[in-house]
Structures are given as C-alpha cells and as structure tokens.
Amino acid sequence: MGSKTFKGGVHPYEGKELAKDQPITEVLPKGDLVYPLSQHIGAPATPIVAVGDKVQKGQKIAEAGGFVSSPVYASASGTVKAIEPRRVAVGDMVNSIVVENDGAFTEVSYTVCDDVTALSKEEIIEKVKEAGVVGMGGAGFPTHVKLSPKEPEKIEYIIANCAECEPYLTADYRRMLENPEELVSGMKIILQLFDHAQGVLAIEDNKPDCIEKLTELVKDEPRISVCALQTKYPQGGERQLIYAVTKRAINSKMLPADAGCIVDNVETIIAVHNAVKLGKPVTNRVATITGDAIENPGNFLYSIGTSYTELVEAAGGFKEQPEKIISGGPMMGFAMFGLDIPTTKTSSSLLCLTKDEVSAMEPTACINCGRCVEVCPELLVPSRLSKFADRGLGETFEKWNGLECIECGSCSFICPARKQLAQSIKTMKKQVLAAKRKK
C-alpha cells in the first residue's frame, strides 16, 4: 500500500540531513529569560509575580487570562527584573516577564501520577490546562480547549502530527527516535478522553526509522496505529493531514472535530505526557538550530524564554554570516531582524541562511501558467486571488474562496514569475476578515 497524501503540494529542498543525525542536547540558559505573555492563541496571560520577586524553575508566573488562554511558567530560577513589552519572533511588541537568571536552577517539586488510568477526564484536562500546554507545532492553540470539543463521543481519530513537512526541521524526528515512549504515553492519555477514538501516528515516509520504531512500539496497543504519509509539503497542514489519514475534507469554517478528528503535534503530545504523568508544566522543548550559516546544526532541548542568541551559541555560532534568520521553517517561518528575540512555547526551529534568495528577486509578469493552481492544497487559484488582492477586490476575492487559504506558501514557492502570491493573499485575507468582524 502506498503512502497516503492529499492533492497538490510541493517538494522543496529538504535540508534535513544538516541536523537529522544530531541527538537532542540540553542547553541551560545563561542570560536573562524573557516570557512573552502571549505565547498562544487567545487572551494574554496575567502576571502573578511582581518586579523583585524570586522565582523558581517550574513556578507559575502568569495565570491564564480566560478559557482560551494558557498560563506561563518560569523555566529557570532567578529574580523578576521587569514586566515590559519585548519584541517577539513575529515582529510584534508583546508584554513580557523578564527574569534575571541566577544560574542555580532551583526547581519546584512535581507530583508524579502513578496511575494515569485512574484519572477522570476532567482531571486530565485540568492538568493539561494547568501545565500551560499549547499547540507547539507553531499555532499555539491552547490544548485543553482542543481536548474539550462539544461532543467528545463523536471524536473518532486522534492524529499525532508527526509529518514534520517543513524543510530543515528535525526536532520532531529526533523526538520520535529518542522519546517514542513519551509520545505513545501522551497519546494514550489523550485517548483516555475519547472513548470512541483511535490514535494515529501520521509520519511522512522520509522518516522510515521512525515509522519502524513506532510501529514496533504500538504493536500491542489496540487503539494506536502508525500511518505512513507521502513526503510532500504541506503534508502536516491540519486539513491536509486529516484528509490523508481519514479521507475527510474540512474547510475553513469547520473544526477538525467536525470531521471527528483532533490533531496534535509530537511536541504537544509529549508535553501532555509531561503534564499528566510527571506533573511538569511546559518549561522546555526541542528546537532545530540549523541552516548553512550554522557551525554545528543540531537539535536542542532548551528552556523556553532563552534568547535565540544563546541557542545559536549552543550550535557553535555562525560559521558564515547569515543574510537571513528565520524562526520556524523556510516555508512558513518568520524572518527576524535580529537574534535577540526570546523563544516561546511555539519556537520549533531557527534557520540561518547565508543567502537570502527571496528578497532580491524581481517579480515579473504572471504568464498564467497555472502552476500555483496545480500545487495549491486548498484547490484555489492563487494567481487570480493575488490579483484581486492587489486591486482590493474583497468580494471577488471571497467568491474565489480566498478565505480558504491556509497560507502554506506553496504558490509563491512554485511561481516562475517570482510573484509574492502568498503574501498578497495573506494580507487580503486579514483585511476581509477584519471587515467581517466589524459588521
């Protein structure tokens, strides 16, 4: 049986060989730690510490600001130095708690749960919520909200997003190789919430070792299976992944739960395991520090809040001055002005490229070649949408289903005229949605 997939998509240069064989190494933060209060989708967290307070590793420093929100924990011990706006990876200024690291790493004690199966559903969700678990693949949607759908009995699939379809990224890959038991344990905990669901570990077939390892590990788990996916970007896009695994298609107005699915990525599921089994809040995660400008590309378990500068140092620094640094992967990541940016729960990678092949490109005339249509995983017509966007034709944009765009960037990637299709479409989407909210 061939690997499953979706229609459309592209095959960018993978670049995974740079870091894929580097085992996860732990990095301890040296300098200040910065904790933005919005590391997730939803209301910002509310600080519960004041300047001058001493904090310990694992201590809650900000409380969830509502149901769709998530608490923030200190990832090192020290003194609260300031609570002030700081620049984050996407470019915004976000109110943040700054902790001066005392280098002692004194840690609060955690309560390990000996028998997870004895926990009630409510207890599990409460633990996930309290630990500050959010979608760590990039979106940052609070996991406890995802795990509380309106009709939990209708959930049939819990899909572990192990696709890692972004080029260069290998953090999930290393997690699957090095911590597969934790991934499976996290999956079992989530399955405990949904009586009618089966767990699917969906892995791209460019990671045969992970497929083999996890298949072996779950062979005695009746409710968990491994599903091999074709290696293609954006295979790990939520809608594409659900389609590949279940052949159910959802659009922008639907939630995965409408197709009976809940999707969580590898790091998130491991965080669920840590939260429920070990009683540990989210204070660290794995990220890939890579790119041709990095001396020793690798995968690092770092304390959330550490500056990217320190992570680059951990990877041996730059062997060549990069032209562009990207938080995230090359397809959907955010280019940053500088390195002095705090990492957050969603920082899965830093990509440092010696050549910025994109900024200098001169877009030329669209020749209507249709490649963007061919690759669009949402079956849209990106060249037309970007034209409508440039002309400010919101209604036509909507009529041509512009709001269904998942912003994967496949159209810009493939465009022979080098047009910034995704950029125009993203901008227009924001405008149309903003106008709708006003109404």
Add this chain to the structure above:
Amino acid sequence: MSDLYHVSSSPHVRAKDTTSRIMLYVIIALLPASLFGIYNFGIRALLVIVATISSCLISEILYNMIVHKKQTIDDLSAVVTGLLLALNLPVTLPLWEAAIGGAFAIIFVKCLFGGLGQNFMNPALGARCFLLIAFAADMTNFVTDTYTGATPLAAMRNGEAVNTMDMLIGRTGGTIGETSAIAILIGAIFMILMGVIDLKIPASYIISFVVFMVLFGGHGLDGNFITAQLCGGGLMLGAFFMATDYVTSPITPRGQIIFGICCGILTGLFRTFGANAEGVSFAIILSNLLVPMIEKLTIPRAFGQVKAAKKEEGGK
C-alpha cells in the same frame, strides 16, 4: 544597525523554474519541428524563422524603448512567438511579410495590451490570421520545388487520396512547422515530461475534434480520414503548442477541458463546413476570446467544500 538581517514574507525558498526557463523549454520542444521544416523545405525555411524571430525581438525592444518600459526580451517569450509564427507560415512567403507578421504579433497583439501575460489572443496566431487577410495569396501559396500540389487536407477535400504515412513523417506541403506530426509529438512529449504542459487541453481538443469529425465529417469511422485530419492542417502544432499557451488559455482545470473542447468543435466546424480545409488558427483564437467567460464559470471548489455540503445534508 548594521547587523539587521533580511526580512521578507514567507516562504523563504523558491522552486527552480522561472519564466525564461519555461520559455526555453518551449523553444527546445519546437526544435524537432523546426529542424524538420528546414530539412523538408530547404534553407529558406531558416530564413523565414530568422526573419520572424528578429522582427519580434526588435519590435519588443523598440516598443519598450518608446514607452519607457523595462526591457523584457530576456524572458524569451518574443523568441517563442517568433518561432511559432514562422512554423505557421508557408516557406515561400516574402521575408518582409514574415517580418511584418512578427511586428504585428508583438506590438498589436501583445505589447499594446500590456505585454507578456496580458494579451487575450495568442500573438503568433493573431499575426498569422492578420497575414492571411493582408497577404492572402502569399499566405496560401504552398507550391515549392518539392511539393507542387495542394496541402494534404485541401487535396482530400478535392477527393484525392493522401498518404497518411507521409503525413505522419511530414513529407508533404504545408506551413514550415506543421507537416511532421512525429516531430511535433516529440516536442510535445518533452514539454509534458518537463512539466511545461499537461494533457488537459491537447487531449480534450483532439478527442472532441475526432468525435466531431466522426459525427459530421461525412466519412464516419474511416481511420485513414481521421488520421489525415489529425496530422494535417496544423492540428498537432495547434493542440500542443498554441492552444496550450498559458496566457490565452484558462487557468482553471475544468476550464482548460472546456477550452480544449471549444477548440476541437470549432476546428471540426471550420474544416467541415468552412471555405477552406484548415481552421486551427481561427478555432484557437476564437476560443481565446471565450477564456474569461470560461474561467468565471469554472471557479474551482475549494478543498472541503463539496464534502461539507454533503455532510450537512447527511446529518439532517
């Protein structure tokens, strides 16, 4: 602030193919037909090709100079237009007329509408039709030293028998590049392999044409007749190289099929009921005019939209 890094919107990587590279693939794909044309009709065919290509390039340079636009000839699209035009001309055409055709294609059909990507009609075919009207006698003179008779389709129309093997290989009279079905197909296969075109337009064009000819051609299921119709009159060149022109064909997948069918039916109509035996050029440029409407009617459904509707019905 010297250590600021570059910032741009994602994605930060790009595929290799550029517009000029795609145009280069098309030029390479046209080489078998061009070389066969030169072999078949002699060195004068090369002169016609050179005349149209240089006229296209010079027109584009001059036009951009006059209107103060950036020079665009490095996208190679003018070369493709010039070459395609030449392949659609009789070898005997006076070179100055060929050159006028090239200038017409670039200036009137392409540049005046905004340049590459903006024209609504295939420039090479637009120019060919212009020449057909302006220089009717020269454009229909297919008598050379080698071929003294009419083109195969015209001969067939007059009730004469034609040799379909000659037509496949291309040992017949006609325009420079249209005679050899095999040479054209080699180029077409190259384009398909390189991902330049897919089969949606050519296949729907050819299939609908064959269906039309079987129904209305007056010969029923006569294999010889159908083969001759397919190989003659520039149908292969039209179906693979002209109807597939990105700019002037629909971008929507369903639209491409409808467009191919329009081309096929119109070609069949012109050949069966029209005044002359060909008709590919007119069929394609008329279909070009339908493209905006076809696109509007074939906006693709986004991912998840059909299923969503079904699901709702099923749920109620």
